[in-house]
Amino acid sequence: MRRGIAATALVASLALTATACGGDSDSGDKADGPVTITWWDTSNATNEAPTYKALAKEFEAANKDIKVNFVNVPFDQAQNKFDTAAGSKGAPDVLRSEVGWTPAFAKKGFFLPLDGTEALKDQAAFKPNLIEQATYEDKVYGVPFVTDTLAFVYNKELFEKAGVEAPKTWDDLKKAAATIKDKTGVDGYWGSTAGYYAQSFLYGEGTDMVDADAKKITVKSAEAKKAYGTWLELFDGKGLHKADVTADAYTHIQDAFINGKVASIIQGPWEITNFYKGSAFKDKGNLGIATVPAGSTGKAGAPTGGHNLSVYAGSSEAKQKAALKFVNFMTSAKAQETIALKNSTLPTRDDAYTDEVKADPGIAGYQTVLEAAQPRPALPEYSSLWVPMDDELPQIAGGKKSLDKGLNDAELAIVKLVPDFSK
Numbered sequence: 359m360r361r362g363i364a365a366t367a368l369v370a371s372l373a374l375t376a377t378a379c380g381g382d383s384d385s386g387d388k389a390d391g392p393v394t395i396t397w398w399d400t401s402n403a404t405n406e407a408p409t410y411k412a413l414a415k416e417f418e419a420a421n422k423d424i425k426v427n428f429v430n431v432p433f434d435q436a437q438n439k440f441d442t443a444a445g446s447k448g449a450p451d452v453l454r455s456e457v458g459w460t461p462a463f464a465k466k467g468f469f470l471p472l473d474g475t476e477a478l479k480d481q482a483a484f485k486p487n488l489i490e491q492a493t494y495e496d497k498v499y500g501v502p503f504v505t506d507t508l509a510f511v512y513n514k515e516l517f518e519k520a521g522v523e524a525p526k527t528w529d530d531l532k533k534a535a536a537t538i539k540d541k542t543g544v545d546g547y548w549g550s551t552a553g554y555y556a557q558s559f560l561y562g563e564g565t566d567m568v569d570a571d572a573k574k575i576t577v578k579s580a581e582a583k584k585a586y587g588t589w590l591e592l593f594d595g596k597g598l599h600k601a602d603v604t605a606d607a608y609t610h611i612q613d614a615f616i617n618g619k620v621a622s623i624i625q626g627p628w629e630i631t632n633f634y635k636g637s638a639f640k641d642k643g644n645l646g647i648a649t650v651p652a653g654s655t656g657k658a659g660a661p662t663g664g665h666n667l668s669v670y671a672g673s674s675e676a677k678q679k680a681a682l683k684f685v686n687f688m689t690s691a692k693a694q695e696t697i698a699l700k701n702s703t704l705p706t707r708d709d710a711y712t713d714e715v716k717a718d719p720g721i722a723g724y725q726t727v728l729e730a731a732q733p734r735p736a737l738p739e740y741s742s743l744w745v746p747m748d749d750e751l752p753q754i755a756g757g758k759k760s761l762d763k764g765l766n767d768a769e770l771a772i773v774k775l776v777p778d779f780s781k
Contacts, residue, residue, distance in 0.1 A: 393680045395451040395673075396427040400436040400665070405631060409700040410454075410688075417687045424680045444468040444672065451673045451681040455500055455666050457491050458734060458741030463668070464494040465738045470669040470678060471497040477669065477685040483707040484689075491733040492666045500666025501689045502706035504697065507731035508558060508660035509724055511615070512622035512646040513638055516542050520621075524648040526658075528562070528588050531622075531651050535597030538621045546597035548611050548620045549589065551755045553747025555624055558660045559585040561732055562653020567743045567772065570735035573779045575772050577747075578765045585653060586754070586761060593755055601755035624650060626663065630702040630720035647723030649730045662731040664706065704728070739775050746771035 399410050407430045414426040429450065431439060437459055443449040444463070455463065463469050472478040481489060484502050492500035512524060517534075520541040525531040535546025549555070560566050565581035568574065576582055593601040599620060602610050612629065614620040616636020633639050652658035667685045669678055687693060694710035697703060704724055705711060716722040734740050746768045754764040769781065 392423045392425045393676050394425040394427055395677050395680050395684060396429060397452040397684070398429050398431045398436065398440065398450040398454065400431050400433045400454045400456070403430050403432075406701045406703070409697055413688060413693055413696065414684075417684055420687075421680075421683065424684065426684065440468075441466075444670065447672050449670045449672060451670050451677045452684060453668050453670065454503060455668045456741070457500075457662070457664050457666060460492055460500045460666050460668060461494040461736045462738035462741070464497070464499040468671055469499040470671045470673075471499060472501060472669065472682075472685075473498050475682050477501050477667075477682040477689075479686060480690070480707070483691070483709055485706060485708070485728070487662060487731065487733045488664070488706050491662060491736075494736050494738075500668040501685050503665045503667045503689055504694075504703045505662065505664035505706045505728070505731075506626045506628060506704055507662055507724070507728060508555065508624050508626050508650060509727045510622060510648045510650050511625050511633070512648070513615070513618060514644050514646045515638075516544055516618070516621040517646065520546075524646060525651045528559075528592065528651045528653065531592070532595060532598070535621075536595065537597070539597030542621070544618070545599045545620045547592065547622045548599035548614060549592045549601070550611060550624065551601050551603055551607065551752040553744035553751055554661065556586065556589050556747065556751060558624065558650040558658075559589045559653060561659035561661075562588075562651070562655060562657055564653075564655045564657060566735075567747070568735075568737070568740075568776065568779060570737045570740070573776075575769055575776065575779050575781050577772060578769050578781075583761065583765065586751075586765065588653065589751075590755060590761060601752070603752040603756040624660075627702070627704050627720065627724040630718070630724075633720065642719050645719060645723070647720070647727065649727045659730050659732045660727070662733045664704075737776075742775050743772055746775075 399407055401407050411428050414428045418426055440449055440453055478498060478501055488502035488505055492498050516538060520538040522534040522537050525534050531547055538546035560582060563581040563585040565576055565579055567577045569576050592598055611623055615623045616633055616638055618638035633645055634642055639645050649658045650660050667688060669681045691707060691709040694705040695712055695715055698705050698715045698721060702718055702720055711725060750764040750768045753759040754761055
């Protein structure tokens with residue numbers, strides 16, 4: 359689930375203790391008994407967690423000397439909860455870590471480097487950009503577990519009725535949306551005001567919120583202004599749905615798309631199973647998936663998301679050894695195939711994309727757009743940069759602030775997050 363994709367940094371105000379969800383896993387083992395490791399799974403408790411729990415049981419059956427204490431922790435609480443627990447030496451032995459958390463926790467010394475360990479013995483099987491995204495200061499701190507990116511998803515039937523194809527550029531999308539409105543009466547596109555969803559517009563102009571290598575804030579650069587200007591234009595025009603700046607915007611956009619009330623949106627694979635629940639996609643083949651449109655540079659791209667499995671550096675040697683073995687099992691081709699088939703999520707290794715997995719048109723479609731996905735820079739503060747954008751972009755789209763004013767305020771907020779960066 360990614361409804362709170364950029365909200366993970368908003369939970370800093372929460373001060374949750376670790377004991378409520380398993381706490382210190384170093385207690386309770388007998389000298390002659392099995393080693394017990396605690397795994398904090400941060401997936402959707404209803405749609406995804408049962409698959410992970412079943413695999414943990416399968417691992418236990420094959421490894422009688424290891425017990426897995428499976429704990430499902432709500433995604434929007436897990437980052438702060440682990441931060442608190444790790445600081446007091448009471449963290450779980452394994453964490454399902456959102457990719458943006460990995461460098462942040464590695465910087466604090468909370469994660470064990472995995473280079474040369476059993477957990478990462480299949481490193482060559484994983485997509486290189488995902489290993490890159492799990493790396494901090496030349497060491498790997500997570501094994502890619504599931505991946506995702508954003509894609510242009512569309513209703514094939516409505517596009518065919520209008521006689522238009524999936525757009526290659528944002529200008530193409532404007533034209534297609536107007537034609538779809540004329541031919542079908544349905545809006546052609548509904549965009550999001552969330553910072554994460556606006557990221558593709560930045561990539562289309564060859565820029566980002568910051569230049570991590572140059573240590574420079576670029577959210578107000580000429581390229582960024584052009585990118586956000588294009589984003590803003592897609593809320594105004596024939597067939598372009600106006601911006602929804604309410605707290606329930608995500609749900610409104612998603613529901614409209616799956617029920618055929620809007621022809622296209624930008625969305626991630628975490629919604630594949632929900633796409634199929636809508637009236638428009640009872641026929642799964644009606645779901646179109648394409649790379650997000652390109653910007654004026656001709657480049658198209660979207661942020662790489664997903665989760666890694668990381669091992670707590672504060673666990674005992676025995677627990678770390680068991681945890682490394684568990685991580686290797688959970689990220690194996692066989693386990694990833696099972697997860698994909700049960701949860702409709704994207705594997706992180708090519709050998710898990712079996713014919714059976716690719717029979718799901720959603721997974722097969724998203725696999726084709728992964729090549730355009732861009733890994734996030736190994737900047738511990740990077741995920742938190744979307745918080746200012748989530749504050750400013752709805753105000754810009756809602757007409758409460760001009761584009762210049764909103765980006766200026768975003769820059770001021772980002773300065774506080776990366777004070778050593780220049781403007």
